[in-house]
Amino acid sequence: MYDLIIIGMGVSGISAGIYAKRAGLKVLMIEESAPGGIINSIPKIENYPGIKEISGPDLAYNLFEQVNNLNIEYKLEKVTDVILEDIKTVKTTNDLYQSKYLLIASGRRPRLLGLENELEYLGKGISTCALCDGSLYKGKDVAVVGGGSSALTEAIYLSKIVNKVYLIHRREEFRGEDTLINEVKEISNIELVLNNEITDLIIKDNEFKGIILKDNKELIVSCLFEYIGYIPNTEFLKSTNIKLDHQYIVVNNKHLTNIKEVYASGDVTQKEIYQIVNAASEGAEAIINITK
Numbered sequence: 001m002y003d004l005i006i007i008g009m010g011v012s013g014i015s016a017g018i019y020a021k022r023a024g025l026k027v028l029m030i031e032e033s034a035p036g037g038i039i040n041s042i043p044k045i046e047n048y049p050g051i052k053e054i055s056g057p058d059l060a061y062n063l064f065e066q067v068n069n070l071n072i073e074y075k076l077e078k079v080t081d082v083i084l085e086d087i088k089t090v091k092t093t094n095d096l097y098q099s100k101y102l103l104i105a106s107g108r109r110p111r112l113l114g115l116e117n118e119l120e121y122l123g124k125g126i127s128t129c130a131l132c133d134g135s136l137y138k139g140k141d142v143a144v145v146g147g148g149s150s151a152l153t154e155a156i157y158l159s160k161i162v163n164k165v166y167l168i169h170r171r172e173e174f175r176g177e178d179t180l181i182n183e184v185k186e187i188s189n190i191e192l193v194l195n196n197e198i199t200d201l202i203i204k205d206n207e208f209k210g211i212i213l214k215d216n217k218e219l220i221v222s223c224l225f226e227y228i229g230y231i232p233n234t235e236f237l238k239s240t241n242i243k244l245d246h247q248y249i250v251v252n253n254k255h256l257t258n259i260k261e262v263y264a265s266g267d268v269t270q271k272e273i274y275q276i277v278n279a280a281s282e283g284a285e286a287i288i289n290i291t292k
């Protein structure tokens with residue numbers, strides 16, 4: 001029986017874990033894949049205070065080291081269900097854990113376009129991680145789709161590795177940060193393809209060869225990198241009455257959900273700003289509120 005279970009070991013979950021351990025709580029963290037979460041796929045982080053520049057995997061490694069240095073207990077298991085009674089029960093693929101308080105910091109995952117054959121070619125010409133797969137396409141032509149800060153950041157990263165990046169966005173204006181938009185416009189091997197959408201994949205002899213656009217133009221590229229937003233990881237809450245909005249968890253300004261003793265923080269929550277720095281602060285704030 002734990003005081004607190006934290007679901008998710010991304011920035012928000014680990015920040016919460018650090019605060020919980022230091023507050024003397026008996027805490028267990030549960031993570032389905034790699035500690036650090038989505039930052040593992042970010043090539044360069046330059047807006048975290050006190051760290052001038054760091055790669056996402058390096059920051060994730062530092063966070064994980066901090067977990068180990070503080071002897072915070074964790075399990076690398078997939079959460080499949082939670083039961084929210086006086087005692088909170090968290091079921092995983094391996095076991096069942098119980099606590100008085102629960103913090104959900106399960107983050108979100110990349111959204112896909114929903115094209116025919118897309119899932120089949122994920123990892124074989126379609127990617128949601130330029131940092132993981134970019135080096136496979138050294139000297140080749142690739143496409144990035146999306147108009148937010150992620151698509152801009154990754155297009156900049158890829159432009160230094162590949163021959164050419166087509167940056168495809170369905171509108172005239174990008175919605176990402178101005179500094180990134182300006183940087184993209186300065187890079188000679190990024191070609192902007194605006195007011196256009198991808199309608200199909202070109203597959204020949206079971207190999208990904210490129211994409212077809214709404215105007216029927218074909219782009220021959222070695223990889224399509226998709227950065228079109230995210231889907232929150234809340235499927236394991238299906239048997240609860242936690243209030244969701246578009247699958248994101250609704251919390252108040254104390255990070256408390258509509259259910260007593262159940263908190264949520266970071267990218268899995270419904271909010272205005274999704275930054276690493278506020279994911280960290282929300283995890284800490286949730287624990288301060290719990291310990292109060």
Ligand code: NAP
Pocket residue numbers: 047113145146147148149150151153170171174175176177197227228229230272273274275
């Ligand atoms: P986002 O801001 O939600 O942008 C998603 C983009 O994908 C939008 O341009 C959207 O088009 C487009 N899109 C969505 N569905 C589409 C579809 N079916 N077909 C074609 N295009 C589609 O996502 P994000 O860029 O991943 O950013 C997520 C959050 O992380 C944001 O809050 C962002 O500020 C933050 N972030 C910050 C940094 C940084 O600080 N440097 C870096 C990365 C991310 P529309 O514009 O038409 O809706």
